[in-house]
Every structure is written in structure tokens, then in C-alpha cells.
Amino acid sequence: MTDVEEQLRRQDIEPMTSTPKEFAAFLRADIRKLNPAGLVPVLIDGGSVLTESRIISEYLEDAYPQPRLSPEGAYARARMRLWTRYADEVAAEAVKLPSFVKNIQPELQRMPRAEALAAIERIPEARVRARWRKAATGGISADDLKPSIARLTEMVERMDRALQDAPWLAGDEYSLADIDIAPFVQRLVRIDLFGLVAARPRVNDWYARMTSRPAYASAMPPSGSEGGQAAAA
Numbered sequence: 001m002t003d004v005e006e007q008l009r010r011q012d013i014e015p016m017t018s019t020p021k022e023f024a025a026f027l028r029a030d031i032r033k034l035n036p037a038g039l040v041p042v043l044i045d046g047g048s049v050l051t052e053s054r055i056i057s058e059y060l061e062d063a064y065p066q067p068r069l070s071p072e073g074a075y076a077r078a079r080m081r082l083w084t085r086y087a088d089e090v091a092a093e094a095v096k097l098p099s100f101v102k103n104i105q106p107e108l109q110r111m112p113r114a115e116a117l118a119a120i121e122r123i124p125e126a127r128v129r130a131r132w133r134k135a136a137t138g139g140i141s142a143d144d145l146k147p148s149i150a151r152l153t154e155m156v157e158r159m160d161r162a163l164q165d166a167p168w169l170a171g172d173e174y175s176l177a178d179i180d181i182a183p184f185v186q187r188l189v190r191i192d193l194f195g196l197v198a199a200r201p202r203v204n205d206w207y208a209r210m211t212s213r214p215a216y217a218s219a220m221p222p223s224g225s226e227g228g229q230a231a232a233a
């Protein structure tokens, strides 16, 4: 599930695109035509093409303001934006390498090496290309993962501090702050770091409240993938 998918479902709109099952969105000509960076999500809304999760979330909030997903009050909205920026710039980056080790590296290593490397050369962005090349060849080491694990630990600690004062990340209201961070908390299950959440009752309770929302449940990946459960109290 992406934050965009969850938001679309909150707004009662069926996602018009979804994460492709093929393991490399940026190798797909149809995706590259819509987003030259080759990344999903891409949203097509009445002929307008939108990319970038945070921008899509904000667009949906502007274009479909009911139900409202930005809190009342300028200060609460500023706090929400600090979270959505953090999700976009820090959490999304931190989750990439551990996700790679689980999801992409095994697939790449099953491919004939020459075929994998040739495909990787077509990745538009040099930084992404380097990560894929590393996964296809020597592999990503436990040491390589340390900075990501440190960032993800900080993410959960940061959530824990915010939830000391209020039920939701930006304050009293459920908002894009919660929606945008949720996929990265959910991903902790898949990368064997959900213990960070289970050990913190406030974050664990937040996750239980998030995952019990009907919109969240309908946007979840099929059972057995990466849904995860909050620990019992």
C-alpha cells in the first residue's frame, strides 16, 4: 500500500494506478512515459498526470476536500507538513535499502547476471542505478544497512515523542501526517524491524488505530504480504 492509495480510499476514489507487480517500474515504458523518473505512484485524474507521493496527497486534499485530511488551524497544519516532509525526505529513503535486501536483491540474483546488469543500465537516476547494481552483484551487506536502521529507529522514536501529547502525529486530528508515515511503519514488518514499534506502546497503539480504519484495511496488500499486526497490549 502506498500513502496515496490509502488517501484515495479515504476519499472513496479507486486508485487509478497501483504499484506494478513487475519488480522494476522504471523499466516499464508505460510508466516512464508518465513519469520520466520511472517511479510509481503515478496518478491520472481526469487527464492530469501527477507524480510524487507527497504532491499527490496534497493534490487530492485540494481537489477532493471532503473528508478533510488537513487539521484545523495554521499551527496544526504546519506540524502536519513537517511530518509529510519527513516521510518524503527521510523515512522513504531510510526504508529503501532494507526493502531492497528483502524484495529486489533475491529477484535480481535469480536473473542471469548480464541480463540484470543490462536492464539496470536503463535506470534513469544514477543513485538508484548504483543501488541496483550493488544488489545485482556483490549484494548489500549488514554494514550497509546500519544507517537505514538508525534512521528508522529515529522515526519510531520521533513518533513516540509526538504521541505523548496527542493521539495523532500532528495533534488531535487524524491527517496526512499519519497517512504519509503509515507505509513506512507498515514496511517495518517486512524488513523484520517491527520490534521497534511493538516495544513502544504509544506507537503500537497508533498503528493499531491506523490499521483498524476501514480505508486502511481496504488499501492493504493481500494477506500474507506485509500487513503486520500491532502487538497485543
Ligand SMILES: N[C@@H](CCC(=O)N[C@@H](CS)C(=O)NCC(=O)O)C(=O)O
Binding pocket: 023, 024, 025, 026, 027, 038, 039, 040, 041, 051, 052, 053, 054, 088, 092
Ligand atoms: N519520491 C517518490 C519516490 C517513489 C518511489 O521510490 N517509488 C518506488 C516504489 S514505492 C519505485 O517506483 N521504485 C522503482 C521500482 O519499483 O521499480 C515518491 O514519493 O513518489
